[in-house]
Amino acid sequence: MRLLILAWLLPLAVLSPEAMARACNAGVVFEDTDGDGRRDRGEPALAGVQVSDGRRIVRTDALGRWSLPPSPDHTVFVIKPASHRFPSGADGLPVFWRHVVRSRQPALRYGGLPRQATRCHDFALLPGAVAAAEPLEVLVFGDPQPRTAIDVDYYARDIVAPIVGAARGAPAADLGLTLGDVVSDDLSLYPAMTRHTASLRTPWLHAAGNHDLDFDAAGDERSLDTFRRHFGPDTFAWEEAHASFIVLDDVIYQPGAARPYVGGLREDQFAFLAAYLDGLPRDRRLVLAAHIPFFDEPGRETFRRADRERLFALLKPFTRVLLLTAHGHVQRHHRHGPADGWSGAEPLHEYNVGAACGGYWSGLKDADGIPDSRMSDGTPNGYASARFDADGGYALRWHVARGGDVAMHLHAPKVLRAGAYPGVGVYANVYMGEPDSRVEYRVNGGDWRAMRLSDQPDPALRTRNLLDDAAGQLRSYDRLPEAVETTHLWRGALPTDLGPGDYLVEVRAFDRWRGEIRASTSYRLETAAP
Structure with missing residues (x-):
């Protein structure tokens, strides 16, 4: 033998x-x-x-x-x-x-x-798949980004454990996506992260982020070798009855350049995309998952325009396309149009998903020893979910980590002087809000009035920034990020002519997919002498 x-x-x-x-x-x-x-x-x-x-x-x-x-x-x-x-x-x-x-x-x-x-x-391959008649449920994690084993533990307890608990022994979803920055530069943390993610009992796919690079690689070609050893190809496709998912590495590593990386795509990726898309029906639901957003940040090219236009030309024949990205540690939606190089019949929707680590696992710890971690736009850290229906439709949702059904938070003063100039407002940070979202408020059961979109930073986060500034010693291991302008903050002026007393403020917003959501707070009017 x-x-x-x-x-x-x-x-x-x-x-x-x-x-x-x-x-x-x-x-x-x-x-x-x-x-x-x-x-x-x-x-x-x-x-x-x-x-x-x-x-x-x-x-x-x-x-x-x-x-x-x-x-x-x-x-x-x-x-x-x-x-x-x-x-x-x-x-x-x-x-x-x-x-x-x-x-x-x-x-x-x-x-x-x-x-x-x-x-x-x-x-x-194993027999069996999600039935076409049933919705496809997908979990989407942006930027878990642990720097240390301590941060890995936060990820496990803050993000994964509550989902596992709610699933009661069943798979948490039909599919899962991590949109890059699986870790924060320390690639030795991959096995620990995978072990926790695998406890969700869900087929899980990974896109590569800029913090997943081998920074000692000589160039872009080998900069994801360690990532690939753990997670497989950096660009691939995956099909379900409801949609085709295309996962893309869109981080171009530029060692020695002024910017160490930029958003873009390689020639081999365009060859793969052209070959794959050529065989799909034009009404097929496409979901592209990547790390760096396809839109540019104000005033600078963060994704190479020529690559974006070339990608959009390949996508133009398709009538149902959704883009999922991360990277920014904020929550926002972008509707691509001609200014971005998109010339499809309808604007192209990109959901830029917030970060699982939020503000980099920073801020004061709660009773469970887990940091506040809210993002610079005020959105609490968490994860997203997407539901894809048999007819090609989809629904998106943001889940605050251990936050139940919370979909927005309010910020208002606790007390104002009765009769003062009504120059102080209530603010509503609506996590999944877009510029055309309908957001309204009322005081003590009165008429609903429209709130206006505000370009200010989230005042709740700004308050925490000021407390950190004023403190004579560190309040936390890392302070929360500085508040920046958010795309989903609304303001309504609080009336001061109602007489002394306590007043209930209710806010309702109309989510594109969930319908009406509500939150409330209160303030008090007091008399005062000059």
């Missing part, structure tokens, strides 16, 4: 590198009906499944076979068909990719992507 095995291995050992690449850049996709990870007798091959090396896409033939052109270093992955699901690996993440690294790699601090033995690639 040993002689037979050696006789079989010998021809492979003497193959040229090109022949070896060709021999092992092929495989079979099959349905693993018993879930043991091996193709057993009677387990069917799967035809028509898409397999890619990140640039080219091929489909399996009637026998489930696929092959790609030879390449010395690459990652091969399966584009999950809506009809099946992937098995989970030992780390709890879906197994849909294999690395082939034949060349010697430069040493990187966090391990990079070391040389791996050449191996052929058979991929197992």
Whole structure:
């Protein structure tokens, strides 16, 4: 038997590198009906499944076979068909990719992507998927970004544990996305983060962020090697009955430049996008998930305009597109139009998701020992969810960490002088608000009056900034970020001509997806002598 095995291995050992690449850049996709990870007798091959090396896409033939052109270093992955699901690996993440690294790699601090033995690639898929008639429930985490093991513990207790508890042993969602900055530069924290995320029992996908880079890499090409070792390809597609999800690395690393990174896309990513989008119906729901927003920050190009216009040209034929990004540690919506290079029939919606770590796990700790962590626009830290319906529609929601159903907060004075000039207001920070949102208030059950959109920083956060400024010693390990202008703050003037007494202030806002939401506060009017 040993002689037979050696006789079989010998021809492979003497193959040229090109022949070896060709021999092992092929495989079979099959349905693993018993879930043991091996193709057993009677387990069917799967035809028509898409397999890619990140640039080219091929489909399996009637026998489930696929092959790609030879390449010395690459990652091969399966584009999950809506009809099946992937098995989970030992780390709890879906197994849909294999690395082939034949060349010697430069040493990187966090391990990079070391040389791996050449191996052929058979991929197992499991039967069963989310029923098309049922909504697809997706969890979306922006910027968990722990710097230390202490921050990892905050992530586990503040974000993950409440979701696990609410799920009561069931999968927390049908799919999960982390939109980059899985960690904050210390890539050795990846295993701990994955262990906590895997407890959600949900197929989880990761986009790369600027804090996920190997900063000791010589250039952009190898700057995500450690990320890829843990999470697989940096650009790929994943299909459910309700939508096609495209995860993109949109961080261009520029070592030595004035700006170490900029938003943009590579040539191989455009090749992959063109190949993948070409085979989709134009009314298919597309969800693009990335880290850096596709819009620019005021006064500077944060995403390369030429790349954005090229991407938007590929997306223009599609009538149902949603963009999900993170990075800014604020909560906002952007509707792309001609000024951004989008020329579709309707504005292109980008939801720039707030951060799981909020203001970088900063601020005073609560009774559970978890920092306040609100973001610079005043939004409390947390996570988003998205629901995709069979008809292509979607609904978005922000969940405050351990915050129940809170959707906005109010800020108002506790006491004013009766008869004073009515120059003081109540402010409503509506976390999912947009400029056209309807926000109204009333005092003591009176008529509802419109509040106006304000360009001020969130006053509740500004108050905490001032307390930090005035303190003679540190109030917390890290203070909360400075309050900045928010896109979802409304103001209404408080009346002072109602006579002394206590007055109830109610605010209602009309969320695009949830409908009416409410909050209330109160203030008191007192008489005073000059």
